[in-house]
Amino acid sequence: MKPDDPLPALVASIDQLVALAPHAARAARGLFDAFRAEQFSDSQALYLTAASTQDNPLEAP
Numbered sequence: 001m002k003p004d005d006p007l008p009a010l011v012a013s014i015d016q017l018v019a020l021a022p023h024a025a026r027a028a029r030g031l032f033d034a035f036r037a038e039q040f041s042d043s044q045a046l047y048l049t050a051a052s053t054q055d056n057p058l059e060a061p
Helices: 007-039 042-053
Strands: none
16 A cells, blocks of 8 residues: 555544444434423333333343
8 A cells, every 4th residue: 555545544434433333323312212202291202212122122221
């Protein structure tokens, strides 16, 4: 590779984005849960949260 080859920098940037993906997913889930709690009564929000975590209980809020 040439010294001014942009490939290593591109690979490093992609690695950083991949490393941040789980954090972004958790943040988005938190925002969605907060929005859902504002839109529904407490019992409806609890039911929806329980239903959404049945597919993957490890992703429970």
